[in-house]
Structures are given as C-alpha cells and as structure tokens.
Amino acid sequence: MQAIKELAGLTRQGFEQEVLQDYRPVVMRGLVSDWPLVAQGRAGLEACLQYLMAFDGGKPVDAVLARPDPARAFGYRPGLSGFSFVHDKRPYAALFEQLWRYSHFPDPPALAAQSALVAEVLPGLEQANACPLLDAAVRPRIWIGNRASVPAHFDDSHNIACVAAGRRRFTLLPPQCAPLLYMGPPDHAPTPAPMSVLPNLQTADAERFPLVRQALEQALVAELGPGDALYIPPLWFHQVEALAPDLNILMNYWWRDAPAAQRKDDLHLAAMRLAMLAFRHLPDGEREGWRALFEHYVFGARGESLAHIPADQRHMFGELDVKADAAIRKDLIAQLGKP
Known part of the structure; x- marks a missing residue:
C-alpha cells in the first residue's frame, strides 16, 4: 500500500x-x-x-x-x-x-x-x-x-x-x-x-x-x-x-462535469452495460477485434490521429451540435427498439 x-x-x-x-x-x-x-x-x-x-x-x-x-x-x-x-x-x-x-x-x-x-x-x-x-x-x-x-x-x-x-x-x-x-x-x-x-x-x-x-x-x-x-x-x-x-x-x-448540450446525463454506466450485452456471445477473437475498435473510436481518435479528416467533416469524430446529437440518439433508440 x-x-x-x-x-x-x-x-x-x-x-x-x-x-x-x-x-x-x-x-x-x-x-x-x-x-x-x-x-x-x-x-x-x-x-x-x-x-x-x-x-x-x-x-x-x-x-x-x-x-x-x-x-x-x-x-x-x-x-x-x-x-x-x-x-x-x-x-x-x-x-x-x-x-x-x-x-x-x-x-x-x-x-x-x-x-x-x-x-x-x-x-x-x-x-x-x-x-x-x-x-x-x-x-x-x-x-x-x-x-x-x-x-x-x-x-x-x-x-x-x-x-x-x-x-x-x-x-x-x-x-x-x-x-x-x-x-x-x-x-x-x-x-x-x-x-x-x-x-x-x-x-x-x-x-x-x-x-x-x-x-x-x-x-x-x-x-x-x-x-x-x-x-x-x-x-x-x-x-x-x-x-x-x-x-x-x-x-x-x-x-459531474457538465454533460453535452441538451442532455441530462451522459449515461456512462448505461453505455458500459449495453456494451456488455452486445458483445457477450461473440467468440474471443471477434471480441478482441471489438476491443481494438473501441480503443480507437471511443478512446483514441483525437488530435493528430484525425489530421487526415477536414475539421468540418469529422461528424462523430468532432464536435456535435444539438441537432446532430439528437439525430444520433434517435437512431440508437430505434436500433435498440428492434426485436
């Protein structure tokens, strides 16, 4: 200790x-x-x-x-x-x-x-x-x-x-x-x-x-x-x-730090539980593939790693306005609602 x-x-x-x-x-x-x-x-x-x-x-x-x-x-x-x-x-x-x-x-x-x-x-x-x-x-x-x-x-x-x-x-x-x-x-x-x-x-x-x-x-x-x-x-x-x-x-x-615009909460724990649910049945090799993609898309893609994308074309890699944020959340809700 x-x-x-x-x-x-x-x-x-x-x-x-x-x-x-x-x-x-x-x-x-x-x-x-x-x-x-x-x-x-x-x-x-x-x-x-x-x-x-x-x-x-x-x-x-x-x-x-x-x-x-x-x-x-x-x-x-x-x-x-x-x-x-x-x-x-x-x-x-x-x-x-x-x-x-x-x-x-x-x-x-x-x-x-x-x-x-x-x-x-x-x-x-x-x-x-x-x-x-x-x-x-x-x-x-x-x-x-x-x-x-x-x-x-x-x-x-x-x-x-x-x-x-x-x-x-x-x-x-x-x-x-x-x-x-x-x-x-x-x-x-x-x-x-x-x-x-x-x-x-x-x-x-x-x-x-x-x-x-x-x-x-x-x-x-x-x-x-x-x-x-x-x-x-x-x-x-x-x-x-x-x-x-x-x-x-x-x-x-x-x-908590201020959430994104128009949100009450960023729901980090809910996102973790959803990820656990989504990947639990995949074989080990594919799970490792998703781990690598999470490392890039969720935690890694910032700064110099995005230099190849124009700043106004970064979409989810960049800053989201209220309209774009709401559209993505609506799409996710629709995906989760599918049987």
Missing part, C-alpha cells in the same frame, strides 16, 4: 488547479474543521445527535442494519444470493434512539442511515456547514451510523467526503485495478454502483482471492478524523470503513 498525497489550507482555486487536474485522490486536512457539526461531533454522541435533531424535518430516511460479524459490511451475502443487510425507512428520531441504545452494547449490529440529501431531511444543516471548495448548487448528502464498512466500489462522479464525527478509513484503488478486485455483477449490487464481493480487501483469503495482493500493492490508504476531507476522482474504487464504535458522520458532495 502507498501513501496518499495530503494538502492543508487549500483554496478553491488551488483545488481546481492542483487537485482536479491530477486525477488522483487527495486528503485535505482540516478542510471543514470550523463546521459547527464537527464541534458537536467532538462533544460526544448525545450532544451531536441533539444538534442534528434541531434540523430534523421528520422525513423518513433509508436505514440499513447488518450483523455484528467481523467485517460489519453492507455488501453481499456469501454466494451472492442476496445482501448482508436489511433495509427499511425510519425517521431520524428512531435511528438516533437506536444508535444511543447500541452505544451501550459491547458488540452491536452495524446501523447506518446512508446517502440522505441534507436539504430534504435536515434542512438548514448544509448552510450552517458549507464546503468551502464548491458552489452551493452541489448539494451534500449525509451518512450517519456506528461502526460499519462498505466494500470496494466506484462512483462515476467527483466526490469530496468530509468527516464530521468519528473516524473513517478509505482504501482507494485506480480503475485499472478492476480485474483484481473480484467485482460482482453490475446489475446485481447492493448499491447503484458495481461492488466487490469481498467484504474487506485487507482481510480477504489470499488463497481463494490471490489477485487482491496485487491490488493492495497499488492501493492508497487514508484515515480521516473530524474536520478532514478526501477528494475521490470519478471511477476510483474506494472501500470505506467507519471506525468509531458509537457514531460516525460523513457529509459528501457528488458532482
């Missing part, structure tokens, strides 16, 4: 120039240390939960509960027949009361309310605890729970994760590590993002999963305390462990 780059006193301009351009995770120590929520988190479980209740609008949130096994992971069950947790909706008042009760247990179940949009469930909290590196239009989500973990997975968005209470350990790996992580099916995962079947990379059985050792040689590991933040680039795998026994709180900010 490798050390991760750390920065302190980062400005918004510095973040955009030094961090976003590098496409590697960066720890930003003390980025949100002045948050009132961080101060309440340092004051202890009861003080922090009382602070949060002052913002509670009573809306039910998604909660997950897992057995108190060594991994305490919200992931797959053995054999991938299902998931290792149960899910329900409950108001924060009920969740906080359960966290308080669990704080008296020597080894309670893992409990968390995950990825709740702060403006909807705790209105006003985001204004009182704002990220200094982002516009207010990037809306934060909040994760509240006791000791638990989420197996290695990736998101297709930029992510700033801010620890407000407790401690969190992140194990981060570049997208190129996907073949080493024993990923589950993209259409059968505990979250919208594809996830590893391994509850914890560091404790995986080396005989059953020998490739994990190669992955961990490339891994970056960061442990964050209250007030610290981590930038995770799109598509980087991350295993997240909430370490404090009674209370861990994270606020995170996901955002």
